[in-house]
Amino acid sequence: MTLPAQNDDFDVKNGIIDGPTPPKSELKALYKQSFAYYTFRVRLPSSLATIAAALVKDKDELITEYGADAGADIEQTAAAVTELRQNILNNGPLLPFRGKETDTDVWNTFLETIDKEKRNYFSTCWLYAECYMYRKISDIFQSTKSLASYDYFGNQKKTAAKLSLDAMLAVARATRNTARDGDTFRQLIKLNLWGNRCDLSITSGKQIKPTGNAFEQITGLEPKLLIDNTLQIWQAIDGGSKDGIVDIVCDNAGYELYTDLILAEYIIDKGLASKVRFNLKAIPWFISDVMAHDYHWTLQFMADHEDEVLSELGKKLQRFTEEGKFELSPLEHFWTSPYEFYRMQEVKPELYKRLQEAQLIIFKGDLNYRKLLGDYSWPDTEAFETCLRGFRPSNLCTLRTVKADLICGLPEGVSQELFAKDKEWMLTGEYGIISFAKTA
Numbered sequence: 267m268t269l270p271a272q273n274d275d276f277d278v279k280n281g282i283i284d285g286p287t288p289p290k291s292e293l294k295a296l297y298k299q300s301f302a303y304y305t306f307r308v309r310l311p312s313s314l315a316t317i318a319a320a321l322v323k324d325k326d327e328l329i330t331e332y333g334a335d336a337g338a339d340i341e342q343t344a345a346a347v348t349e350l351r352q353n354i355l356n357n358g359p360l361l362p363f364r365g366k367e368t369d370t371d372v373w374n375t376f377l378e379t380i381d382k383e384k385r386n387y388f389s390t391c392w393l394y395a396e397c398y399m400y401r402k403i404s405d406i407f408q409s410t411k412s413l414a415s416y417d418y419f420g421n422q423k424k425t426a427a428k429l430s431l432d433a434m435l436a437v438a439r440a441t442r443n444t445a446r447d448g449d450t451f452r453q454l455i456k457l458n459l460w461g462n463r464c465d466l467s468i469t470s471g472k473q474i475k476p477t478g479n480a481f482e483q484i485t486g487l488e489p490k491l492l493i494d495n496t497l498q499i500w501q502a503i504d505g506g507s508k509d510g511i512v513d514i515v516c517d518n519a520g521y522e523l524y525t526d527l528i529l530a531e532y533i534i535d536k537g538l539a540s541k542v543r544f545n546l547k548a549i550p551w552f553i554s555d556v557m558a559h560d561y562h563w564t565l566q567f568m569a570d571h572e573d574e575v576l577s578e579l580g581k582k583l584q585r586f587t588e589e590g591k592f593e594l595s596p597l598e599h600f601w602t603s604p605y606e607f608y609r610m611q612e613v614k615p616e617l618y619k620r621l622q623e624a625q626l627i628i629f630k631g632d633l634n635y636r637k638l639l640g641d642y643s644w645p646d647t648e649a650f651e652t653c654l655r656g657f658r659p660s661n662l663c664t665l666r667t668v669k670a671d672l673i674c675g676l677p678e679g680v681s682q683e684l685f686a687k688d689k690e691w692m693l694t695g696e697y698g699i700i701s702f703a704k705t706a
């Protein structure tokens with residue numbers, strides 16, 4: 267992590283502690299050697315600059331699509347995004363939202379629970395501040411007359427999907443005549459895990475193209491899989507009811523969503539459940555997170571493709587969606603709130619109840635992992651069940667490539683070994699974990 271030249275007294279002014287995150291503490295940018303500090307000093311300011319620049323570059327296109335009024339709105343949003351960027355760099359306050367959105371009150375009530383002197387980007391929990399930033403961007407666009415419905419990450423998500431076409435074709439061909447057995451299922455879970463590497467928020471928007479034959483890659487990636495509970499997941503779903511429900515709490519659009527669709531197709535085709543529910547985001551989130559329009563765009567992109575196999579698959583999954591075998595869960599703002607999952611039962615009991623209907627819940631990606639554990643420096647050998655702090659609506663698993671400096675459930679000595687090899691091993695998505703927790 268290359269930090270900005272220390273030509274300012276930022277650290278002194280903001281009480282930055284020049285060390286790592288202490289054990290059993292909230293992750294926050296107050297600790298200079300934390301990923302949170304690098305995120306707020308470098309990564310997120312870079313992402314915000316990209317959004318502001320793209321607005322100016324796409325101005326004509328936007329005016330064509332959203333009308334002449336959009337011109338003034340574009341100027342206003344670009345300026346507001348730039349101001350948000352400066353607020354972060356100045357360690358500004360997390361101010362209450364003034365919009366009239368469905369989740370405005372939930373967010374403002376949450377902000378009130380943070381001590382006022384800690385209610386800024388570098389002093390409050392990393393999770394809260396980073397989620398706040400993405401919600402603030404949405405607030406900026408929602409407050410305009412013409413751009414309230416504009417997905418400012420949409421082009422990047424579409425480009426990422428098109429870049430992954432070769433991998434999609436390879437996976438489609440390799441999954442057409444599969445057997446209903448544990449080995450195949452476990453391979454598909456691992457394929458799904460490694461699809462999580464294609465995440466634009468970790469690259470601050472830089473596109474990465476999944477290369478090579480996905481299934482051969484899985485074998486090659488075995489040494490990078492630090493926790494493999496795929497057998498327990500298979501036993502839970504194989505032992506479940508064929509009329510059961512599987513919930514996927516999704517993460518990124520593009521190739522990662524495609525691997526979710528491939529896994530869901532297998533679950534339905536092999537009678538492992540009768541319905542797969544996709545839990546998507548209500549607003550543009552962490553650059554590449556999937557929203558309902560991304561889901562429909564992806565299926566249409568497949569169905570329209572000249573490649574026969576991909577096109578047939580796209581049409582089949584559109585039929586699954588029409589028939590209710592695949593279902594988009596009702597719009598749920600909890601997934602774009604700052605709340606850790608152990609607080610769901612208290613703050614959104616109806617969602618917890620809904621998840622209890624499932625026989626398996628699959629949580630995708632790093633941010634969902636951070637919400638399962640809370641942004642907290644658990645001992646890396648701590649049991650996954652302990653870190654869930656009572657969040658046990660059903661059998662659940664997490665498929666996560668490691669992109670943030672928190673982890674649990676590792677065998678003794680593994681993290682020390684990895685730190686000795688590369689002190690930034692937790693930040694790149696190079697390693698992955700598949701952890702499972704049985705219904706309580």
Ligand SMILES: O=P(O)(O)OC[C@H]1O[C@](O)(CO)[C@@H](O)[C@@H]1O
Nearest residue numbers: 465467468631632633634669670
């Ligand atoms: O898309 P994913 O896998 O949730 O990754 C998002 C993660 O990437 C980061 O932006 C970089 O670590 C984190 O802030 C966030 O948890």
